Amino acid sequence: MVTSAEYQTKEQKKKFYRSGRWESLRIHALERDNYECQQCKREGKVRVDSKKVQGERKSIELNVHHKYEIEHYPKLALVLDNLETLCLSGHNKMHPEKGFGKKGKQAKWGDEKW
Numbered sequence: 747m748v749t750s751a752e753y754q755t756k757e758q759k760k761k762f763y764r765s766g767r768w769e770s771l772r773i774h775a776l777e778r779d780n781y782e783c784q785q786c787k788r789e790g791k792v793r794v795d796s797k798k799v800q801g802e803r804k805s806i807e808l809n810v811h812h813k814y815e816i817e818h819y820p821k822l823a824l825v826l827d828n829l830e831t832l833c834l835s836g837h838n839k840m841h842p843e844k845g846f847g848k849k850g851k852q853a854k855w856g857d858e859k860w
């Protein structure tokens with residue numbers, strides 16, 4: 747058993763998010779939250795996961811978010827109470843500095859070809 751898991755690096759986090767333990771806990775959290783964004787719920791809206799349309803980005807995508815980030819609180823990585831279902835836009839609000847879900851392709855000088 748891993749006694750002192752750390753999630754400092756990208757690799758460590760990737761490994762964690764690919765693990766079967768996380769996957770089953772994630773589904774647990776989604777079911778607990780009825781597949782609804784908890785942040786939107788607090789604002790009186792209901793947002794559920796949208797159906798995937800072939801070839802299109804999902805308009806609403808639900809994420810299971812760690813209230814206390816695993817980087818700083820590795821012991822809470824697999825604690826259900828530390829998890830919250832959020833839609834991507836809700837996630838954005840909480841971590842604006844990370845720019846989740848942002849469209850990164852804003853071509854600068856796109857029409858200037860010298």
Ligand SMILES: [Zn+2]
Pocket residue numbers: 783784785786787793832833834835836837
């Ligand atoms: Zn939301």
